[in-house]
Amino acid sequence: xxxFRFLTLCFFITLLALIYTHQQIKIFYLAYNNEKKxxxxxxxxxxxxxxxxxxAVFSSLPYIEKKLSNKFNNFEIAxxxxxxxxxxxxxxxxxxxxxxxxxxxxxxxxxxxxxEAKPINP
Amino acid sequence: MHPLAVNLPAESLYAVPVEIKDKETVIKKxxxxxxxxxxxxxxxxxxxxxxxWIARKLVPSQxxxxxxxxxxxxxxxxxxxxxxxxxxxxxxxxGFAGLDNVGLEGIELFYDNYLKGKAGLALFLRDxxxxxxxxxxxxxxxxxxxxxxxxxxxxxxxxxERELDKVFKVFRAKHAMIIVINPFTGEILALANRxxxxxxxxxxxxxxxxxxxxxTDMFEPGSSFKIVTAAAILEEGKVKEDDRFFCENGSYRVGxxxxxxxxxxxxxxxKEVIEQSSNIGTTKLAQILGPDIIYRYVKSxxxxxxxxxxxxxxxxxxxxxxKFWSKTSIGAVPIGHEVGVTALQLVSAISVIANGGLxxxxxxxxEVRNRDGEKIKEFSPQIIRRVISEETSRRLKDIxxxxxxxxxxxxxxxxxxxxxxxxxxxQKIGSDGRYVHDRFVASFIGFVPADNPVIAICxxxxxxxxxYFGGVVCAPVFKRVASDxxxxxQITSEKLVALKENEIDRVNKNH
Numbered sequence: 001x002x003x004f005r006f007l008t009l010c011f012f013i014t015l016l017a018l019i020y021t022h023q024q025i026k027i028f029y030l031a032y033n034n035e036k037k038x039x040x041x042x043x044x045x046x047x048x049x050x051x052x053x054x055x056a057v058f059s060s061l062p063y064i065e066k067k068l069s070n071k072f073n074n075f076e077i078a079x080x081x082x083x084x085x086x087x088x089x090x091x092x093x094x095x096x097x098x099x100x101x102x103x104x105x106x107x108x109x110x111x112x113x114x115x116e117a118k119p120i121n122p
Numbered sequence: 123m124h125p126l127a128v129n130l131p132a133e134s135l136y137a138v139p140v141e142i143k144d145k146e147t148v149i150k151k152x153x154x155x156x157x158x159x160x161x162x163x164x165x166x167x168x169x170x171x172x173x174x175w176i177a178r179k180l181v182p183s184q185x186x187x188x189x190x191x192x193x194x195x196x197x198x199x200x201x202x203x204x205x206x207x208x209x210x211x212x213x214x215x216x217g218f219a220g221l222d223n224v225g226l227e228g229i230e231l232f233y234d235n236y237l238k239g240k241a242g243l244a245l246f247l248r249d250x251x252x253x254x255x256x257x258x259x260x261x262x263x264x265x266x267x268x269x270x271x272x273x274x275x276x277x278x279x280x281x282x283e284r285e286l287d288k289v290f291k292v293f294r295a296k297h298a299m300i301i302v303i304n305p306f307t308g309e310i311l312a313l314a315n316r317x318x319x320x321x322x323x324x325x326x327x328x329x330x331x332x333x334x335x336x337x338t339d340m341f342e343p344g345s346s347f348k349i350v351t352a353a354a355i356l357e358e359g360k361v362k363e364d365d366r367f368f369c370e371n372g373s374y375r376v377g378x379x380x381x382x383x384x385x386x387x388x389x390x391x392x393k394e395v396i397e398q399s400s401n402i403g404t405t406k407l408a409q410i411l412g413p414d415i416i417y418r419y420v421k422s423x424x425x426x427x428x429x430x431x432x433x434x435x436x437x438x439x440x441x442x443x444x445k446f447w448s449k450t451s452i453g454a455v456p457i458g459h460e461v462g463v464t465a466l467q468l469v470s471a472i473s474v475i476a477n478g479g480l481x482x483x484x485x486x487x488x489e490v491r492n493r494d495g496e497k498i499k500e501f502s503p504q505i506i507r508r509v510i511s512e513e514t515s516r517r518l519k520d521i522x523x524x525x526x527x528x529x530x531x532x533x534x535x536x537x538x539x540x541x542x543x544x545x546x547x548x549q550k551i552g553s554d555g556r557y558v559h560d561r562f563v564a565s566f567i568g569f570v571p572a573d574n575p576v577i578a579i580c581x582x583x584x585x586x587x588x589x590y591f592g593g594v595v596c597a598p599v600f601k602r603v604a605s606d607x608x609x610x611x612q613i614t615s616e617k618l619v620a621l622k623e624n625e626i627d628r629v630n631k632n633h
Contacts, residue, residue: 032255053207059124061276
């Protein structure tokens with residue numbers, strides 16, 4: 001009876017020890033795996049930073065100027081407006097009257113599209 | 123927004139001297155890759171130490187070559203390296219960080235506390251081979267440094283530097299400076315000096331080149347300083363624009379000194395005195411005011427004291443107290459001699475006239491953000507003091523428009539816009555303390571559009587050659603820089619606004 005108890009006790013202690021050892025091995029196994037993944041993640045982040053830096057360099061104005069400098073020494077910012085000086089038409093009132101439309105031309109204009117420019121009163 | 127400074131990963135090479143068997147072979151191989159002296163490497167590898175640095179923050183190609191050698195006793199530690207994608211752009215303003223990422227100049231130094239963050243701490247396990255395991259026993263997380271959002275506009279900075287480069291080279295100048303500022307807020311939109319340097323190679327650049335001379339060096343401004351005298355006399359109500367002054371046909375005795383104009387003038391109105399930049403006319407105005415009033419306005423405009431810009435190294439300049447003025451000082455100080463000013467003070471002074479009379483504190487840092495982009499601090503414009511009234515500012519604006527339309531600043535004219543400005547040409551002082559006749563400082567300060575200014579600009583060229591007049595050397599730079607900036611900011615010309623309004627009126631009448 002005593003022997004039975006002793007063996008049972010040994011069995012359970014050994015079992016616990018094995019479970020503990022297995023747990024520790026698993027923890028270290030996961031730690032090694034994590035370390036590899038962490039190293040990989042670090043490398044990816046570093047590569048990402050380097051790529052973003054290169055993008056910043058290539059899109060920087062000094063770099064673009066250096067690339068274009070052989071062709072455009074004096075390129076300037078384009079204006080989004082252009083003002084044009086129109087010449088005076090010197091149109092007389094008689095000529096204005098002649099430009100008035102007759103009934104026939106008005107009828108035609110109703111059914112066709114036509115661009116029209118009228119002189120502006122100065 | 124584009125980053126102006128970033129951290130990049132960089133590996134640093136160390137050695138454990140006791141573990142290296144054949145040191146001479148290692149020295150030869152490393153010397154070829156790293157381009158280092160044999161004597162330097164020998165000194166390092168023969169040290170009786172467990173750890174020595176060989177080279178810090180190497181480029182990836184060098185790291186790969188050394189790793190391929192598979193030498194026992196050499197290892198790499200990962201660090202971070204400060205890198206500047208724009209190279210030379212805004213180099214004096216940004217500054218740079220040293221080997222340990224500690225700011226040494228410019229914004230990097232001034233705001234190092236925000237940028238550097240706080241190191242963390244981690245205790246982790248190693249295996250029997252010394253390999254680190256991802257098993258952390260104790261951790262204090264690091265606090266990342268903050269991101270700084272600056273007031274400078276990258277495009278405006280580029281435009282300013284491009285034109286500064288041209289004038290610096292064409293006129294073979296000793297130095298050149300340009301500052302572009304928002305006159306209403308004091309935000310610095312661009313600041314540049316020549317000669318300049320690549321921030322990624324700051325360690326190989328001469329210390330003199332790295333100085334931000336726009337705030338650390340002073341010079342006698344010459345005629346551009348006359349805006350102070352003109353503002354003072356208008357504010358004190360002593361003259362009107364049409365009051366006439368006899369300019370002595372170009373020669374006038376002040377104390378024991380003969381004062382000259384660059385061109386002889388007879389009778390000029392007060393407006394014409396400033397437009398034609400008559401030294402004699404300005405001296406007569408100053409004589410009406412007296413030294414004490416002039417000194418008061420000079421100080422009020424911000425000269426003789428630091429403006430408090432958030433950059434290291436700003437100097438106050440010099441202005442003598444009236445009790446130290448000689449008999450000739452009344453003919454010197456009001457025309458910009460016997461005073462030492464910085465380019466920053468000049469641009470702030472012209473901004474006073476542009477914005478209706480307020481001296482604004484110039485600043486560079488707009489916001490501080492955390493790593494997630496959230497704003498944690500914001501900086502607002504600050505008024506230092508009111509210098510002149512709005513009415514005086516308006517009258518002075520008209521006079522300065524006259525300088526560009528009719529006077530010495532014609533080369534600063536921009537089609538479709540009213541430009542206000544003042545030229546300056548100052549003789550330099552030689553080593554014997556006397557003014558020389560072959561070395562000058564040329565300057566132009568101005569703002570545009572005159573009625574509703576968007577930008578104020580100061581250009582200073584030290585020792586231009588062969589031409590040296592501010593109106594010839596600096597005014598065209600102002601024109602080119604301001605034109606491009608106005609296009610970039612899509613500021614419509616006053617002519618176009620008038621045309622558009624006329625067209626709207628016409629359409630409304632027809633309907």
